[in-house]
Amino acid sequence: MSRAGRTPTRGMLPWVILGIVILALNLRTPIIAPTAVLGDIGEDTGLSSAGLGLLTGLPVLLFAVATPLAGKLIPRIGAEATVLSCLSGVLLGTVLRSVGPPWLVLVGTGIIGLAITLGNIVVPVIIRREVSWNQVGMATGLYSAMMNIGSMATLIGTPPMAAAFGWRWAVAIWGVLAVIGFVFWLLVVRARVRRRGGAGDPSAADSGAEAGAEAGTVDPSAQAASDASARAAAKRPWREAPVEFRRVIALLVITFSGQSIAYYTTTTWLPSYLADTIGLDASSAGGTASLFQISAIVGAFGVPLLAVKAKPWMPVAIVAALWLSLPIGLLLAPGSYALWAITGGIAQGGGFTAIFSIIARSAGSDRETASASARVQGGGYLAATLAPPFAGWLNATTQGWTAPILLILAATLAFTITGLIAARISGRFPRGGPGAREVL
Template sequence: MPWIILGIVVLALNLRAPIIAPTAVLGDIQADTGLDAVGAGLLTGLPVMLFAVATPLATRTIGRWGSETTVLACLAGVLAGTALRSVGPAWLVLTGTAVIGLSLTLGNIVVPVIIRREVPWDRVSMATGLYSATMNVGSMATLLGTAPLAAVVGWRWAIALWGVVSAAGLVYWLSLIRRRVRRGHGSSLIRRRVRRGHGSSSASTAGPEPATGPEPTPSGTDSVDDTAGSASTQLKPSRSFRRVMWLLVITFSGQSAGYYATTTWLPSILAETRGLDTAGAGATASLFQVAAIVGAFGVPLLAARSRPWVPVAIVAVLWISLPIGLMAAPEAHVLWSLTGGVAQGGGFTAIFSILARTARSDTEAASASAFVQTGGYLAATVAPPLAGWLHTLTDGWTAPLMLVLAATLTFGVAGSLAARASEQQTEPPSHH
């Protein structure tokens, strides 16, 4: 199991960092390739769009190839996309970005499947938390390192060199698979069907993030009682549950739009409004990524001691402080980067805590998770290029920050309503 955990960590380092790396050198990329602000926004918006629209393809890929092969395809795709993005004109930069987005979609789906099957029941939360934290650490490292590298070797080599992490992941997973084959565990994890023949792979119920995927049985196998499974799939969502889910779609749309617009443009905002050099802007923006770890682990602790709406309200206040603070008191940009970072980490956890609490079964939770995330990632696709267009239109950053403010207010209002509505869902969830 420790080898699998390390494999998850190595994979997680690659699942957000490739999107974040270009944001530290957007100005250099635009100057060299001729990309306008909308095109530059696609460097983060395009992968996120693929998160939303390519999930069915990723699910079928896992079912057909198995999880280990899917991991290798993910890492190989990230490596290939990173290379493509680092050479050639603007169209090739965007092509490489699309390859990266498709590859990351595979990784988003396969990690929770591996965690569910390989990690003991009492350590699933630890593994999931480590996975989430590692993605933020990878994002922070790329923001800190890309600009200094670009100052020495240029932006193309600076983002290309992060492919070393993907290559290291490929080497590790190849050796891990070889080790498992020697020990007689070579069969694909994803091909372990439910023992009593529901006829579908668990991959079909795994969402792009691990927060609410179907939980494993305490034995660590896929064994599920057939009668109970059939009953759970026949449960029709109640009207109140559907209301909560629609509110969570709106909430996650605000969360995702605010996160990806900020991630894309915060270094540029700091460089232009505060006079920071590329390295300084990237270092400050990295605080937005690493502070998410505090929010991700802090919200569950707070939720255990308060009513469901309390964590959402606190996260909303912290989220809103980011755009308002950058407009009203930009000299305190370090503080706003930290408060916004805590909020973006806590916001994701708060959303999927509500979902898990209100779902009546694991099957219902999984389908609801896919529904919520698809809507959220579609909103996130639009936000970065829209913010770039607003910047070009107004020749300033107030309008883009107002867009982030609208997104965070949406999170606060819809999230609070969803949290209050979820309190009416008193039936404890089952795990079938």
């Protein structure tokens, strides 16, 4: 059944959106928390610089390696069960990382990475299933913004808690968010089962036929044909998905790779660039780099607002121009570094929202959404794992920052070209993806 003919379980949408907000707070906080106290962790555990680097690098690597498995698991166990598994894993990993010796710190970090991988993939599935077609961008923007807000709160809150109680308590305390999320989602599942009379996992009821029938707005023959189409879409393997949809996803793999390369390379090396090129001290360089993170909130909400009245390719074009301004500005006008940090930050928040809004609007079923999201994120996070070390090698080899910035420029150009093509193609899809039938 097309998205136009689907209706979320009535009365549940605000609670599901709140659940997405709480889940989003858990998808970056566990990774960011150790970065604020790496020195303390190293002194206490004896981990080398490489070992400390794994506290942030290992989860991102697992995002790339484990996403194909996550994409296959979610349709089998359902979206809600996946969310509960994600939050359980985050809590378990956080506890193990905070109480154990060095090897258990790394094991806990790995568990966190695997758990967050599930969360990364399942959120677009829930948004596609629950949110009306014209509000997908806003829901995705809220999800993206909350991840950034969680990251900033963690960076601000962890050091003072570490000074007062030690790094283990300071890192462990963020596990409370996982407990809150787990309890909240249990209540959501319980309420949904009650509303549906114990019908089982709501993710299996992808068609939502009863809503249209109750409203009296769906022709029975069209309803039956649409339901049959939806069931077929939910069961078909990826290779049988519409060619246009697979083409869009292939383009988005490159688009998200460009986004991830630009984001993680900038996040890793912008403070060093500012110190070496501009001569800023560590505090000033860190403050400027934080603008890159904070500004993402503007982009996350700006893209959906722009998409309401603009053509589908317009938000991508504006985000692309902002992304390009970052490397070009640092090359041509480095003295305006604060401006480029802000424009680049808006771009990284808006780019994430634009990419995953296209997936949620274009997919014809939960299975296609999970599979597409896994493919896009798998490629993007693999690029994110490789790009920062490569940029560091370029800096060491060339004894300067021009080559690393050119790497960011190449990544943003890839984002621009493939993102615009994908947006234009997806803009021709009917609601619910290519091959979906509108219910009038």
